[in-house]
Amino acid sequence: MRKAARLWRDEARAAAAPIIAAGRADYFTVEPRELFGREAPLELEIGAGRGDFILERAAAAPERNFLAIELAATVAHLMAVRAGRRGLSNLRVIRMDARPLVHLMLAAGSVSACHIYFPDPWPKDRQAKHRLFTPDFARGLVRVLAPDAPLYVATDVQNYARVIFLTLEAVGFIRTGSTVPGASLTGFARKFIEEGRPIYAAAFVVG
16 A cells, blocks of 8 residues: 555656545535536446456446445545546546445436445454445445446355345345356455455346
8 A cells, every 4th residue: 555655646647547536524416427527327336446347347338437436545546546547537436435425425326337346244243333235225225226227246255245135135136147247357356266265246136
């Protein structure tokens, strides 16, 4: 992460970065048309990390808009610099917690696809309250996803996969059997695959 901080302090590299909306107190909505200056289908990645997946996805689909959500400031800065250096005008990075985004800040039915890969499992019982996937969060995803918009999820933790999938199904998601595009393309995925660890991935739509 020291490397990321150095990149961000380099004015030439930082100037190449697309918009970083830092979750300021005056943010009450996120308006994709204002962020991108155009109307286009919107894909969302929650917990995008360094952007290994979403940068490639955005480069391959210039006709779509991509919004990368990352809570860690240094990691979000690095992702924005990487996107800017590649000239990805269809990608924006927002540094914030994803929960208010899906509950309040994005319009209902505004997301054409959502990707959530390898969220922190918080494995200890006393840490479970920190997990991203709760019934409330799953209902927030129902709210922002357009009809028939896919939700893609992957984790390397079998017990957490079971919790995630059951939580999604309980609020109306249906598992589709479609391929999960980021299950092998994120930094974590590549590491786990090299280590021979299984990955539990599934695609859903709202029933």
